[in-house]
Structure formats: C-alpha cells, structure tokens
Amino acid sequence: MKINNETKIGIIGVITVVLFVLGFNFLKGKRIFSNNLILYAKFQDIQGLATSNPVIIKGLEVGKINAITIDKNMKEIKVEISINKVINIPSNSIAIVSPNPLSITKLEIKFGDAPTYLKSYDSISVSPSEDFIGNMINSKVDPLLSSAMKSINSIDSILTNANNLLNENNKRNLSATIENLNKITASVVLSSVSLQNILDKDKGPLTKTLKNVNSFTENLAANNEKINGVLNNLDKTSTHLSTLDLQKTLTSLDSTINSLKITLDKTNSKDGTVGLLLNDPTLYKNLTSTSNKINILLDDVRLHPKRYVSLSLFGKKSNETPLSEPLPDTISAPYLKSKN
Numbered sequence: 001m002k003i004n005n006e007t008k009i010g011i012i013g014v015i016t017v018v019l020f021v022l023g024f025n026f027l028k029g030k031r032i033f034s035n036n037l038i039l040y041a042k043f044q045d046i047q048g049l050a051t052s053n054p055v056i057i058k059g060l061e062v063g064k065i066n067a068i069t070i071d072k073n074m075k076e077i078k079v080e081i082s083i084n085k086v087i088n089i090p091s092n093s094i095a096i097v098s099p100n101p102l103s104i105t106k107l108e109i110k111f112g113d114a115p116t117y118l119k120s121y122d123s124i125s126v127s128p129s130e131d132f133i134g135n136m137i138n139s140k141v142d143p144l145l146s147s148a149m150k151s152i153n154s155i156d157s158i159l160t161n162a163n164n165l166l167n168e169n170n171k172r173n174l175s176a177t178i179e180n181l182n183k184i185t186a187s188v189v190l191s192s193v194s195l196q197n198i199l200d201k202d203k204g205p206l207t208k209t210l211k212n213v214n215s216f217t218e219n220l221a222a223n224n225e226k227i228n229g230v231l232n233n234l235d236k237t238s239t240h241l242s243t244l245d246l247q248k249t250l251t252s253l254d255s256t257i258n259s260l261k262i263t264l265d266k267t268n269s270k271d272g273t274v275g276l277l278l279n280d281p282t283l284y285k286n287l288t289s290t291s292n293k294i295n296i297l298l299d300d301v302r303l304h305p306k307r308y309v310s311l312s313l314f315g316k317k318s319n320e321t322p323l324s325e326p327l328p329d330t331i332s333a334p335y336l337k338s339k340n
Helices: 005-027 132-165 168-198 205-222 224-243 246-268 273-279 281-303
Strands: 037-043 054-057 060-070 077-083 094-098 106-110
Touching: 037 094, 054 077, 205 224
Parallel strands: 054 106
Antiparallel strands: 037 077, 054 060, 060 077, 094 106
C-alpha cells in the first residue's frame, strides 16, 4: 500500500509532538514510564518552592517536585512529590519546605515512627516552614546577647568596687602611686633614648652587628656548595674509617713484618737451603757446569743421533767425534764463555 505525502507529514507531526511533550516533561524532572512513588502535600506558604526542585530525606536527594497547583482563593497550595527511590516512608512522616537564600528551596521529608507506610497518591502531613534567616540570626545573636549581659554585669561590679576604693586614704595612696609612675615614666623615657641610640640605623652598634652577621651569612651562602662537599668528604672518610678494624690490621701487619724478617735472616745465613743457594758460590759453579754439560749432550744427540740410537737394521753406529762444547746457535746462553 502506498502512503501519500499528507499521511507521512501527519505521522511525522504526531511523532514530533509526542517527543516534544516527553522531552519537556523530562526536563521538568518527570520520568516517563516510571513507577515513582507519587505523594501530595498541602501548604499555606511554599516560600519559593518550584517545579523540579529536589526532595531531600536525611540529606539525600530522593526525588523532585512534579507539579504545584493552587485554588482560586490561594488558601492552599498543592504540591505533587515524585520519589524516584525505592523507599518505605512511614505514614506519620512530615514534609517541610526548607528555604535557603544561598541556594534553591528544597522539600525535606522527616521520617516518623509508624509501622505502616505511605502508598502512591497518598497525602503526607506538613509542618510550617523553618525560617532560615531567623534561625541563623538567633543562633548568632543569642550568644552575643548573653556575652554582652555578662560583660555589663562585670563592668557594674568593677565600678562598684572602684567607688568603694576611692576613699580619702586610698586617694592619697593613689596620688603617691601616680607620682611613682611619673618617675618610672621618666626613667623609661631615658631608657628609650638609649635604646634608640642602640637601634640607630646608621651608627648604632646593633646595626653594625647585623651588617657583620649579614656579611657572614652571605659568605656562608656563597660557599655553601664547598662546605657541603667538605662535609660529605668528611662523612665518607669517617664512615670508611669506622668500618675498618684498625687494631686488627696493625696486628696482622706487625706479624707479617716479623715473618718477613725471619725469612730474610734465614736467607742471609748459610744454614738453610735458600741461604746456601744465595750465598755459596760453589753451588752456583756446580749448577753452571752441570747445565753446560746437559746442553752439550743435547746438541750431540741432535747432531749424532746414530751414536745413541740405531734405527736401521743394516746401519752401524757413527764413529764421529763427540762434541766438547755447545754449538754456536746457543751462543747467547749464559754458561758459554765469550770468545775473543
């Protein structure tokens, strides 16, 4: 079935109106298709309460004001309350308008103690609105008035005692006291002059002292990094020294020196093997001679191996003359005598 343009425009218009109404109600705080608890309250004066203002229970926002209706004579103002939380409100609870000049007006519900609970579209009892400004002024003024009354009573008691004290005898004593006070004042004036000289900003000794102190502190500030470096080095050195067992180290060093001394004494003497090796020239000569002979033997074996080992079945031993001194290729050996 083909839908003509007029029908389409009508459908769109209806949808637009429905969406507009739903959006308007949503902006006013009304929830569409919800199962909110609806209550009614009748006030003589709502003190600025308006639609969408919050509903408070024990400091928690639990709903909003849906609508406010009035009669022609303005004797009663009917307020529709929407509770969007699942809450059991006792049937003897009370609704109170709480105005606040610094914020929006709220509707507060104070719980009762009844075992039964309000149902949707029931009426809730109301109480006269609390005067926010009056309560604030009373809470501030009453303590001030009480303090003022106490101060007035104290002043009256002081004046009464002063009148009792001002007899002839006390007057004479008071005159003497005032004269002494004048002398004390004169002394204080002289002292203040001396103090002024001390505090003179140009020539006073205190000024000079402060300048010296300022110069000293500036030098300290300028060399702060160097001082910190020296202190850090001292701290590291002291920490390192504290970790060393100095006495144990000195004892070990002394023992090592004694052992070394004993070893050197034995080395210098001819009693031990090391001492003989170092101090007996005969042993050195014997070792040199033996080494020379071993070298000659090794060179002869290398040059005339047939004299010592025969590897051929038909060969014969070499009759060559054996070597009597090492070959020239070992001329750098220390046991050879240099040839002129």
